[in-house]
Amino acid sequence: MEGQSANENIVLSVNNIEVIYDHVILVLKGVSLDVTEGGIVALLGANGAGKTTTIKSISNILGTERGEVTKGSIEYMGEKVENLSPTELVQKGVVQVMEGRHCFEHLTVEENLLTGAYTRKDGRKAVSDSLEKVYSYFPRLKLRRKSQAGYTSGGEQQMVAVGRALMAQPKVILLDEPSMGLAPQLVEEIFQIVKDLNQKEGVTFLLAEQNTSVALRYATYGYILENGRVVMDGEARSLSENEDVKEFYLGLSGGDKKSFRDVKHYRRRKRWLA
Amino acid sequence: MSPEFLYTIEVILNGLMAGIMYSLVALGFVLIFKASGIFNYAQGVMALFAALTLVGFQSGQIPFSHLINVMFGTEYHHWGEGMNNFLAIVLTILVMIAFAWLVEKLVLKHLVNQAPIILFMATIGLAFFMEGFGDLMWGANIKTLDVGIPSGGSFWWEDVTRTWATEGSEYYGMYIDVLDVWATGIAVALVIVLMLFSQFTKTGRALRAVADDHQAALTVGISLRTIWVIVWSIAGIVALVAGIMWGSKSGVQFSLSLIALKALPVLILGGFTSIPGAIIGGLIIGVGEKLFEFWVGPLIGGATENWFAYVLALFFLMFRPQGLFGEKIIERV
Numbered sequence: 001m002e003g004q005s006a007n008e009n010i011v012l013s014v015n016n017i018e019v020i021y022d023h024v025i026l027v028l029k030g031v032s033l034d035v036t037e038g039g040i041v042a043l044l045g046a047n048g049a050g051k052t053t054t055i056k057s058i059s060n061i062l063g064t065e066r067g068e069v070t071k072g073s074i075e076y077m078g079e080k081v082e083n084l085s086p087t088e089l090v091q092k093g094v095v096q097v098m099e100g101r102h103c104f105e106h107l108t109v110e111e112n113l114l115t116g117a118y119t120r121k122d123g124r125k126a127v128s129d130s131l132e133k134v135y136s137y138f139p140r141l142k143l144r145r146k147s148q149a150g151y152t153s154g155g156e157q158q159m160v161a162v163g164r165a166l167m168a169q170p171k172v173i174l175l176d177e178p179s180m181g182l183a184p185q186l187v188e189e190i191f192q193i194v195k196d197l198n199q200k201e202g203v204t205f206l207l208a209e210q211n212t213s214v215a216l217r218y219a220t221y222g223y224i225l226e227n228g229r230v231v232m233d234g235e236a237r238s239l240s241e242n243e244d245v246k247e248f249y250l251g252l253s254g255g256d257k258k259s260f261r262d263v264k265h266y267r268r269r270k271r272w273l274a
Numbered sequence: 275m276s277p278e279f280l281y282t283i284e285v286i287l288n289g290l291m292a293g294i295m296y297s298l299v300a301l302g303f304v305l306i307f308k309a310s311g312i313f314n315y316a317q318g319v320m321a322l323f324a325a326l327t328l329v330g331f332q333s334g335q336i337p338f339s340h341l342i343n344v345m346f347g348t349e350y351h352h353w354g355e356g357m358n359n360f361l362a363i364v365l366t367i368l369v370m371i372a373f374a375w376l377v378e379k380l381v382l383k384h385l386v387n388q389a390p391i392i393l394f395m396a397t398i399g400l401a402f403f404m405e406g407f408g409d410l411m412w413g414a415n416i417k418t419l420d421v422g423i424p425s426g427g428s429f430w431w432e433d434v435t436r437t438w439a440t441e442g443s444e445y446y447g448m449y450i451d452v453l454d455v456w457a458t459g460i461a462v463a464l465v466i467v468l469m470l471f472s473q474f475t476k477t478g479r480a481l482r483a484v485a486d487d488h489q490a491a492l493t494v495g496i497s498l499r500t501i502w503v504i505v506w507s508i509a510g511i512v513a514l515v516a517g518i519m520w521g522s523k524s525g526v527q528f529s530l531s532l533i534a535l536k537a538l539p540v541l542i543l544g545g546f547t548s549i550p551g552a553i554i555g556g557l558i559i560g561v562g563e564k565l566f567e568f569w570v571g572p573l574i575g576g577a578t579e580n581w582f583a584y585v586l587a588l589f590f591l592m593f594r595p596q597g598l599f600g601e602k603i604i605e606r607v
Contacts, residue, residue: 064492087496
């Protein structure tokens, strides 16, 4: 894609996919995006724009919701992966963290983390090393390791969900809406950990987020989705300086007041062009 | 102790042991329901099928012999003296695992994400198919099953309890069937093994994870289809144990599949998603129906055991529909 320099390694590439739910509801109308190795790529947009669907079509759990990719292809490290099972994808190193955390409520925090290592075959020792590593990133989880995940706080559950994904030793984590339902301070904490993991462990992130301002501060690159299409993409910094993004996603206006009618008209024109 | 009191104790003991047998059947339902949200109507037929297969192996019957004889005009029925109990049980377990695998391949795989009622209908179909298939495979005659578990009243216990009665009263001791005691012991052992398995093994943890959240289990790479095969296999083994117990008690006949109906009130009492619930529910029903028969039965002409459990279940549905131990919904405050 033109925005990203061509010499960087692309680990994940989504080419013009179309997703239909229940055979009738067209949700993605040709989404393309590239994730470069070692990057944090943000997928931005409002409710119902198609962020979660994009992520689920990569991790291939769309099937459980009667959705399917009808056109286009998804490549991971140059290999087509749209027909692989979720298990195979996890084994290859693509792990999704679902929106709304989805911990196993009746399992303890530690058991939750250990289920993350389900597909690993490198022995007990290696798994317990990973567990220690996860605890070093999330010291709070170590304190609560014996409590049932259902009784931990929202922030802790998000940490469990990210930690559980880490236990699979992923190359790419698909992180869906990590800020959902969390206090602003916790959101910062989670994003800081994402950045740490990215820099120290070399994990690539594709994260879907409604909280555009936080996401753009931590991301390296961003895509903006609207109505199942990518309407804009670019380096995170240039996106956050873009007038339209400021106007529609960051809530900053350029000074002179615009009437709502103008905005609607403007957005419609933008969409046509996209 | 007065004879009346001792009679009551005898009734309670027998009720507990009958209850364990109900629990065994209910346990199979709960396992499958928790892991896949399917209410497996075929659980009772699985017990029948397992018992038929076990008897077939023991007595050295040739499977499908009727069919073979009709098609080729032969007269084969047995291939020898049969085999010893242990080998027959191991082979039956293998058959139940193969059955679980086939169910996943032929039925469940194609019905993923369908509404629960559709899966339920599929298991009804499965139940009827298996009943016919079992008939075709092993013949429809009533068979006796004997895997070497002793049965009959315990004289020792009769002697011991006789001394408990007050001097001079007419009391001849409690009657307890040794088979029931064995059944209780085996059921308790089975439940302990299942608990240990689900608490302390990786697969057990995965089973619990799937029971909690299907989608999240998928995202960590747990294959639902593998889990289903495992769960149906375990349910098959539980069905085999239930089939052995009920079969040794009352012979292996096609009405054995009706024990599934007895498990329904147990499930309603204990909750569909709780293993301890299935056990305690079974015990309550077992003791309840025996005591009711003992105390109230004579006043209203007896035969209350046939309906007591269902009426109790009805009351539970009205006042506590999730059962005693139904899904505890965790809510953060």
